[in-house]
Amino acid sequence: MAIINLQNVTYKYPLTDSPVLHNINLQVNEGEFVAVIGPNGAGKSTLCYTIAGFVPHFFKGELTGTVEVAGSESSNSSLHEWVLNVGLAFQNPFNQISGAKYTVFEEIAFGLENTGVPREEMKPRVEAAMKLTDISDLADRSPYSLSGGQQQRVALTSILVMQPKVLVLDEPTSQMDPIGTREVFSVIRTMAEQGMTVVLVEHKVEWIAKFADRVIALYEGQILLEGKPQAVLTSDLLMDKGFGISRYTSTAREARNQGLWQNDRPLPVTLDEAVEGFRK
Amino acid sequence: MNDRLSFYRKKNSLIHRLNPFTKLALIFTLIVIGIFGTGYWTASIVVCLVLIPLTFISKLFWEYLWVVLRLILPTATFMFVMQSIFIPGGITEIFHIGPFSVELETVQRSFLIVSRLFLVISAFAFLLLSTHPSELMSDLTRRGLAPQFAYVIISTLQILPQMQAKAQTIIAAQRSRGLDTQSSFIRRVGSLVPLVGPLVFGSLVEVEERAIAIEARGFTSTHVKTSLHDVPDSNFDKIIRWVLVALVLIALALKIWLS
Numbered sequence: 001m002a003i004i005n006l007q008n009v010t011y012k013y014p015l016t017d018s019p020v021l022h023n024i025n026l027q028v029n030e031g032e033f034v035a036v037i038g039p040n041g042a043g044k045s046t047l048c049y050t051i052a053g054f055v056p057h058f059f060k061g062e063l064t065g066t067v068e069v070a071g072s073e074s075s076n077s078s079l080h081e082w083v084l085n086v087g088l089a090f091q092n093p094f095n096q097i098s099g100a101k102y103t104v105f106e107e108i109a110f111g112l113e114n115t116g117v118p119r120e121e122m123k124p125r126v127e128a129a130m131k132l133t134d135i136s137d138l139a140d141r142s143p144y145s146l147s148g149g150q151q152q153r154v155a156l157t158s159i160l161v162m163q164p165k166v167l168v169l170d171e172p173t174s175q176m177d178p179i180g181t182r183e184v185f186s187v188i189r190t191m192a193e194q195g196m197t198v199v200l201v202e203h204k205v206e207w208i209a210k211f212a213d214r215v216i217a218l219y220e221g222q223i224l225l226e227g228k229p230q231a232v233l234t235s236d237l238l239m240d241k242g243f244g245i246s247r248y249t250s251t252a253r254e255a256r257n258q259g260l261w262q263n264d265r266p267l268p269v270t271l272d273e274a275v276e277g278f279r280k
Numbered sequence: 281m282n283d284r285l286s287f288y289r290k291k292n293s294l295i296h297r298l299n300p301f302t303k304l305a306l307i308f309t310l311i312v313i314g315i316f317g318t319g320y321w322t323a324s325i326v327v328c329l330v331l332i333p334l335t336f337i338s339k340l341f342w343e344y345l346w347v348v349l350r351l352i353l354p355t356a357t358f359m360f361v362m363q364s365i366f367i368p369g370g371i372t373e374i375f376h377i378g379p380f381s382v383e384l385e386t387v388q389r390s391f392l393i394v395s396r397l398f399l400v401i402s403a404f405a406f407l408l409l410s411t412h413p414s415e416l417m418s419d420l421t422r423r424g425l426a427p428q429f430a431y432v433i434i435s436t437l438q439i440l441p442q443m444q445a446k447a448q449t450i451i452a453a454q455r456s457r458g459l460d461t462q463s464s465f466i467r468r469v470g471s472l473v474p475l476v477g478p479l480v481f482g483s484l485v486e487v488e489e490r491a492i493a494i495e496a497r498g499f500t501s502t503h504v505k506t507s508l509h510d511v512p513d514s515n516f517d518k519i520i521r522w523v524l525v526a527l528v529l530i531a532l533a534l535k536i537w538l539s
Contacts (some may be wrong), residue, residue: 054492080501088496095489098497099435102414109508110494114427116503119510126508144442158497 003166003197004028004051009065011046011055020046022221024065028166028199033192035208035229036201038218039242044201047218048090048170050074051199053082070165084115087164091171093151096158097143104146104154105130105139111162129161133187149180156187166197173204185211205233205246209269217243234267248274287347287408295338299517300416301423302524307403309524313531314399318538320388323395331402338410347405355401356394363390413437418507427505431494443483450478 006026012019020043028034038044049055056063057079067074070085089096101107105126112122130136133153138146143154152172159167169188173181185207192198192211202208208215208229215232217225219241225232232238234249248268255261261277268274290296295303310330314323335344363386370383407416417430454474455461461471 052496054495058492058495079495080498083496083498088492090489090492092489095486096493098494099438099490100414100417100431100494102412102438106414106508111497113506113508114498114503115501116506119506119508122506122508144438155493162497 001030002027003030003070004199005066005068006050007066007068009050009063009067011050011064012062013046013059014061016061019062020221021050024221024223026216026223028197030165030197031192031195033198033211033213034200034216035212035214036199036216036218037203037205037208037233037238037243038201038224039244041220042218043221044218045090045170046221048088048168048199048201051166052086052088052168053077053079054088057082083164084162085164086166086168087159087162088168088170089152089155089159089172090169091174093148093155093175096155097151098158102142103140104135104143107143107154108158108161111158115162125161125163129157132160132190133157134183147180149176149183152176152180152184153187156184160191164196166199167191169198169200169202171201171203173202173207181207203244205244206248206270209233209246209273219243230266230269233269246270252277287405288412289340289343289409290412291339291410293338293340293410295334295340295410297512298520299511299513300411300419301513302517302520303407303411304416304420305521305524307407309528310403311400312528315396316535317531318535320392323392323399327395327399327402331399331406335406335409338406340406340409343409344402344406347409348402352398352401352405356398359397360390360394363393415509415511418509419511419513421505422507422511427499431499443479446482447475447479450475 004027006024009021009024009026010019011021024047036044036047046055049059050063050067051069053067053069053074055061056075063075069082072085074082098107098110101110108126108129109122112125117125127136130139133156135150135153135157138150138154143151146154156169156172167188172188173184176184181204188198188200189211200208200212212229215225215227215229216223217232217235217238224241225235225237233246238245239250239253246269248271252261252267252274255278256263256267261267262280265277265280268277298306310326314326317323317326319325332341332344335341364382365377365380367386367390370381370385370387372384373381374384374387375382413434417425417434421427421430451459451461454471459471459474460467462468
């Protein structure tokens with residue numbers, strides 16, 4: 001069953017002439033892990049904001065078409081109801097810290113306080129969420145004293161603790177070193193394994209190939225390609241349109257031109273696939 | 281980075297266990313009595329005989345002294361000297377420096393103003409030292425203060441050190457491109473432009489992101505907000521607050537009656 005349903009969605013930011021999203025049709029099933037890729041300016045963040053309700057409620061502008069999540073329609077709901085269904089985390093972890101709390105524990109409880117969760121329920125929920133993202137040891141630290149990767153995990157936990165049905169992540173690892181990236185991805189994978197619906201915008205295609213159920217390639221506000229990670233991420237079309245593709249894919253493609261890669265073998269996205277392909 | 285971004289010092293004392301609102305009422309009472317109280321020495325007496333003993337009870341005397349020496353005393357001294365010298369109107373001249381004469385009456389008046397100022401700042405320093413800001417705000421929110429207002433106060437307190445750190449980064453970046461920040465005063469004032477621009481515009485962008493982030497966590501939810509920490513409000517607190525209200529009324533009545 002589709003939990004996210006976008007029908008003919010076109011959106012224009014205020015004071016701009018051309019739409020950022022053109023006629024988007026997108027269905028995401030409950031428990032599905034969908035990754036969105038695309039060059040800069042393709043409308044990836046806008047798509048995230050649309051699913052998360054910030055378009056049009058926060059950014060105003062002109063939205064046509066219908067956006068449905070878990071059966072309710074975004075234009076008929078208010079943003080503060082919407083965020084209970086859809087959790088959003090984005091790039092800069094520093095700006096996602098509320099600034100109103102002095103410890104990580106309080107920071108994570110912030111969303112629960114706002115939505116009126118009773119105190120007795122709050123503590124176990126915060127503790128469980130922190131355990132899930134493996135940050136229990138940071139509970140008493142100041143959120144500002146953490147590293148980028150830790151802050152991003154705190155930001156993610158702050159959203160997870162609210163138990164949304166859908167998790168929308170806009171390049172959560174873009175400012176992270178490889179260790180931070182791995183930390184964040186392991187959290188995302190745990191969430192996906194627990195059956196949460198995840199929409200992830202990400203440039204790191206090797207990670208997408210490992211985890212995502214489906215990949216959507218966004219180009220100039222439209223869906224260019226859609227399908228299994230392997231098929232989409234190795235498509236020739238992506239290379240022509242300037243998408244970031246995996247170095248293993250481009251190496252193998254070059255190898256194929258030179259006759260070093262079997263023609264009928266699909267191109268690799270990850271290191272393991274590449275190693276296996278070159279061994280044959 | 282600094283882990284402690286507030287004045288608050290955790291101690292185990294009677295004062296620390298009081299409800300934040302009681303403490304707010306306490307310092308408000310001290311300020312009202314000190315300022316409206318009759319008598320020239322009232323403010324000074326309140327500081328010496330009430331506020332300083334309170335810092336002992338709350339085991340915060342040394343911290344308080346530090347604030348006095350670093351912040352309050354320099355400001356107060358500066359104001360006292362300036363007011364004594366530059367405000368005309370006295371009769372009994374004590375001495376004069378060039379065209380400015382210092383009169384007994386102005387010195388007395390400056391002392392009165394400065395002692396009251398000393399009381400106000402001291403009282404707030406005492407409140408901030410003995411009360412955790414988020415406890416104060418969650419208690420006030422519970423009593424009806426708008427959560428948006430509480431958020432603005434708390435986040436400002438937290439954000440200042442961050443802004444400072446960011447300004448340092450921008451200064452370093454601009455200096456590495458040849459900006460002069462160490463020569464004459466005029467040139468340094470000129471150097472402020474390339475510092476303030478990025479700081480202000482950068483902060484505006486951050487404000488939008490932060491607004492999205494707190495909105496995503498239900499900040500504008502219409503639910504009645506709850507609070508992680510239970511801020512105790514005992515009967516003892518309530519009695520103290522009634523006593524304080526009585527003291528304020530007595531002080532005001534005395535003021536009206538005696539004048």
